[in-house]
Structures are given as structure tokens and as C-alpha cells.
Amino acid sequence: MSVTPQGSPPARSSPDGEDDTTGVGSVSSAPERADVVSSAVDAAPPPRPAGSDMFGAALGGDTSGYGGLVRKKGPGLSSERPYGGWFDEAVDALEESYRGFGDTVTRVVVDRGELTLHVRRQSVAALCRYLRDNANHRYELLLGVSGVDFPDQDERLHVVYHLLSMTYRRRLRLETTCSVEDPHVASVVGVYPTADFHERETWDMFGVQFDGHPGLTRILMPDDWDGHPQRKDYPLGGVPVEYKGAQIPPPDERRSYA
Numbered sequence: 001m002s003v004t005p006q007g008s009p010p011a012r013s014s015p016d017g018e019d020d021t022t023g024v025g026s027v028s029s030a031p032e033r034a035d036v037v038s039s040a041v042d043a044a045p046p047p048r049p050a051g052s053d054m055f056g057a058a059l060g061g062d063t064s065g066y067g068g069l070v071r072k073k074g075p076g077l078s079s080e081r082p083y084g085g086w087f088d089e090a091v092d093a094l095e096e097s098y099r100g101f102g103d104t105v106t107r108v109v110v111d112r113g114e115l116t117l118h119v120r121r122q123s124v125a126a127l128c129r130y131l132r133d134n135a136n137h138r139y140e141l142l143l144g145v146s147g148v149d150f151p152d153q154d155e156r157l158h159v160v161y162h163l164l165s166m167t168y169r170r171r172l173r174l175e176t177t178c179s180v181e182d183p184h185v186a187s188v189v190g191v192y193p194t195a196d197f198h199e200r201e202t203w204d205m206f207g208v209q210f211d212g213h214p215g216l217t218r219i220l221m222p223d224d225w226d227g228h229p230q231r232k233d234y235p236l237g238g239v240p241v242e243y244k245g246a247q248i249p250p251p252d253e254r255r256s257y258a
Contacts, residue, residue, distance in 0.1 A: 142192035147206035
């Protein structure tokens with residue numbers, strides 16, 4: 001005579017005469033489910049491709065916490081026509097109406113659905129004024145001025161202007177360059193007053209001198225700070241740390257943009 005353990009459901013007979021113990025309270029399949037969950041949790045993520053870093057960056061080698069986020073600047077070539085969308089119309093209108101277009105705009109680049117005009121640094125302010133006032137363009141708003149450092153270029157410091165036409169609902173980017181030895185670019189505060197703080201930030205972080213700015217002083221770092229922290233050659237500093245018997249060198253000794 002078989003005795004059913006207390007608290008266990010009674011066995012039921014199936015149509016083929018075999019006992020059915022898969023009723024309520026049965027745990028016969030629990031180990032299998034647990035194995036599946038355990039293997040899914042313990043499984044290691046797939047390895048990342050060699051030479052691939054976050055956000056598309058590669059060839060870095062920076063182990064200071066930025067993950068080697070260094071991207072090579074592409075060759076200085078203009079995009080081929082047709083650009084697509086309203087880009088051809090806008091560039092044609094500017095080329096026909098703006099005197100000295102050929103001496104001002106060095107390249108026209110369309111990348112990822114965005115239009116960028118590469119401009120000589122001495123002509124940035126004049127072009128901005130024209131783009132703001134001309135009825136065919138009406139870029140009334142400067143969204144921001146930002147800096148970029150490409151250490152492998154002669155004119156490594158890039159200044160980027162993001163313009164918005166609220167009249168035509170269009171966005172345009174201007175980009176210019178300068179060297180560390182001669183980091184001078186004309187200020188556009190007289191055209192777009194919103195550039196005041198943006199140019200100060202770019203000066204503070206990258207060291208670009210905006211000629212004609214009404215008060216080009218530091219805005220993020222103390223006034224007596226030495227250097228410009230977002231340049232690629234800016235020292236990271238730090239102290240060595242001993243962790244579980246391993247001596248971890250300071251970031252300055254680990255950083256490499258080669």
C-alpha cells in the first residue's frame with residue numbers, strides 16, 4: 001500500500017492507465033526551468049569585434065575611462081552633387097547671391113542628412129550676418145558654438161556653429177579651423193548675441209581666441225587656470241592606486257591617442 005506524502009497532491013490516472021503526477025503542486029519540471037534560467041544568467045556576452053570601441057570610435061588606446069573614444073577626421077573633400085533634399089537649392093542660392101562665395105566657402109559636406117559649410121575663419125562673421133539678414137536664408141538663431149580638437153591635423157582646432165532658420169525650418173552648420181600656434185577666429189557676438197557664453201566656453205575648453213568678443217574670459221574654470229581641459233594633449237593628472245595587490249598607474253601614464 002503506497003502512502004502519499006502529506007501535502008502532496010494525489011496521483012491521478014491518465015486515460016492510458018499511467019499515473020499523472022503533473023497536477024497542481026508538481027515540481028517535476030522545475031529543475032529543467034531552473035537550468036534554463038541559470039544558463040541564461042551565467043552566459044557571457046559575445047565578444048566585441050577587434051578594433052571596435054563605443055560610438056564607432058576606434059584606434060584609441062585610452063584606458064583612462066573614456067574607452068578610447070578617438071575618431072579619425074575624414075579627408076577634406078566636398079560631397080558630390082546632388083546633395084539631396086533642399087541642400088542643392090540652398091547652396092545654389094547662396095553661391096549666386098553671396099559675393100565672394102568661392103573665397104569664403106572651401107567645402108560643402110553632406111553627411112548623415114546634415115549640411116555643413118566649411119568656411120575660412122576670417123569670413124565667419126560676415127557670412128553669419130548675411131545668412132541672418134538675407135530673405136532667402138533667414139538663419140535667425142545661433143543654437144551654439146562648439147570646439148573640436150583633431151590632434152593629427154595642422155589646423156587641429158575646429159569651431160562649429162549650429163544655425164537655425166525659424167522662417168524656413170532649416171538647420172545649417174558652419175565649420176572653421178585654426179592652429180594652436182594661431183588660434184584666432186572672428187567673434188560672431190555682434191551678429192548673434194547668444195554666442196557670448198558659447199564662445200567663452202570654447203575659449204575656456206579649447207583655447208580659441210575669438211577676436212572682437214566683448215569679454216573673453218573663462219566661464220567654467222577658475223580665472224587663473226592653466227591650460228584648456230578639452231584639448232587632446234591636456235594632462236589628465238591623477239595619482240597611482242593600489243588595488244588588490246595591483247599597482248594601477250595614474251591616467252596620465254595610461255593615456256594614448258596613437
